[in-house]
Amino acid sequence: MIYPITDRTLSVLNNQKFKRYVMRYLDIEQQTQQAIKEYGLNFETPFLQQNEIEQLKLEIKNYGAVFANNGKSIHCNWLSSACVQCRTGEGSHTTFLSLKCHRDCYFCFNPNQENYQYFQQEMRDAIGEVEAIAEQNYPLTHIALTGGEPLLFRQESIAFFQTVQQKLPQVHSRLYTAGDPLDRNTARALAKAGLQEIRFSIKIDDPKARITKILQRIALAREIFPTVMVEMPVIPGTEQQMFQLLIQLDDIGIDGINLLEFCFPLTNSEAYQSRGFTLKNPPYEVYYNYWYAGGLAVAQSELACLRVLKFALENQLAIGVHYCSLENKHTGQVYQSNAFFEQRKDVIGEHYYFSSQDYFFKSAKVFGDDCETVANLLKRAGVSYHQELLHGFLQFNPESIFLLSSLTELPIALTSHIIEPDEQGNPLIKEVRIQMTTPTDFLLTDLHGGSCEK
Numbered sequence: 001m002i003y004p005i006t007d008r009t010l011s012v013l014n015n016q017k018f019k020r021y022v023m024r025y026l027d028i029e030q031q032t033q034q035a036i037k038e039y040g041l042n043f044e045t046p047f048l049q050q051n052e053i054e055q056l057k058l059e060i061k062n063y064g065a066v067f068a069n070n071g072k073s074i075h076c077n078w079l080s081s082a083c084v085q086c087r088t089g090e091g092s093h094t095t096f097l098s099l100k101c102h103r104d105c106y107f108c109f110n111p112n113q114e115n116y117q118y119f120q121q122e123m124r125d126a127i128g129e130v131e132a133i134a135e136q137n138y139p140l141t142h143i144a145l146t147g148g149e150p151l152l153f154r155q156e157s158i159a160f161f162q163t164v165q166q167k168l169p170q171v172h173s174r175l176y177t178a179g180d181p182l183d184r185n186t187a188r189a190l191a192k193a194g195l196q197e198i199r200f201s202i203k204i205d206d207p208k209a210r211i212t213k214i215l216q217r218i219a220l221a222r223e224i225f226p227t228v229m230v231e232m233p234v235i236p237g238t239e240q241q242m243f244q245l246l247i248q249l250d251d252i253g254i255d256g257i258n259l260l261e262f263c264f265p266l267t268n269s270e271a272y273q274s275r276g277f278t279l280k281n282p283p284y285e286v287y288y289n290y291w292y293a294g295g296l297a298v299a300q301s302e303l304a305c306l307r308v309l310k311f312a313l314e315n316q317l318a319i320g321v322h323y324c325s326l327e328n329k330h331t332g333q334v335y336q337s338n339a340f341f342e343q344r345k346d347v348i349g350e351h352y353y354f355s356s357q358d359y360f361f362k363s364a365k366v367f368g369d370d371c372e373t374v375a376n377l378l379k380r381a382g383v384s385y386h387q388e389l390l391h392g393f394l395q396f397n398p399e400s401i402f403l404l405s406s407l408t409e410l411p412i413a414l415t416s417h418i419i420e421p422d423e424q425g426n427p428l429i430k431e432v433r434i435q436m437t438t439p440t441d442f443l444l445t446d447l448h449g450g451s452c453e454k
């Protein structure tokens with residue numbers, strides 16, 4: 001078992017060097033939260049929803065839902081292969097033609113994308129990217145076209161999927177759309193061009209008539225495409241509308257819906273404030289500078305997603321329902337940063353262990369007076385360790401924690417690491433999280449992906 005380090009854990013920790021080391025993290029977390037508040041939205045009370053979330057997860061599990069990616073992705077019935085691939089990002093490529101869109105959603109995070117203004121006017125060479133991937137023989141399995149609204153560029157979108165069909169015939173293709181520009185001819189042309197999966201977004205606060213129109217387009221898509229999905233954020237307080245929508249989508253017979261944790265894109269705070277939203281607290285499991293442009297999770301969206309998932313299970317709907325948490329969006333980045341170095345001991349050294357559970361490298365540390373005792377035990381077993389004088393710790397591979405079984409209650413820090421390039425482009429191991437364990441509590445399998453992963 002591995003424990004989080006909280007103010008309470010800290011108050012019972014007697015090792016002063018360990019304590020001082022942890023305080024650095026707590027300070028960084030407080031500073032990050034303070035910086036986030038500058039964007040204009042407050043945090044909810046820490047862990048306020050935790051009990052209810054845990055209870056709902058238990059109920060959903062008992063109904064047979066599949067928990068994957070360390071519990072960050074939960075689904076029932078059916079899941080797109082693209083969503084499985086997204087957890088590591090391996091073999092996936094997502095691109096766009098333009099970031100232009102006919103809608104103006106207050107929660108849109110596209111303004112956070114690099115070169116947003118440029119791609120309002122200019123087109124990206126998405127077809128050129130497909131050709132380059134094909135030429136390089138890159139082992140791609142999934143490709144997606146998103147936007148903006150790709151179907152504002154009907155011919156270019158069709159040409160994109162034609163190119164995928166010609167150059168990468170084995171690759172699974174999908175398209176994201178708000179649905180408004182889709183008519184029968186366009187749908188047929190896209191299907192003929194090889195498009196396999198179409199994902200509609202529905203804006204739950206749209207007028208009823210507009211949602212009805214999108215549902216008609218979804219029904220049309222059902223006649224034409226092999227896979228039809230809806231992907232939308234679940235806004236706290238909209239559960240009743242979501243239940244209704246789920247029944248309608250189930251009746252149409254679509255394959256699945258992705259329930260996204262609703263996010264605050266760090267802009268447009270007035271729109272969020274006026275609706276009474278606050279931010280989920282804590283905002284991250286691991287504080288890090290993530291690529292995903294979606295922003296920060298809004299409090300109570302996770303609860304709403306889980307309630308919708310439970311509704312589908314209780315009512316035995318056939319539709320695949322997938323809760324895709326914000327944390328689920330981050331794991332691909334961690335995997336992409338670290339997995340390549342798993343076998344590169346020459347780069348990372350012997351004191352790190354790659355976790356197949358969350359894709360961080362893990363290392364074990366003991367502090368102060370404990371260093372000497374642990375050093376003696378490891379030396380006797382012929383195990384390598386590293387002594388760090390500045391912070392007074394001894395670092396070793398978590399694989400060796402079992403050698404310390406005689407020190408039953410020894411407090412051990414379990415640190416998480418990610419590899420990023422330094423200024424010269426050389427790999428740099430960055431420590432991003434600290435947790436705690438003891439030789440009695442720790443099992444190496446705590447760092448392995450669960451058995452129900454799919």
Ligand code: SF4
Nearest residue numbers: 101103104105108148
């Ligand atoms: S439809 Fe999508 S891309 Fe367009 S404004 Fe809304 S969230 Fe942004």
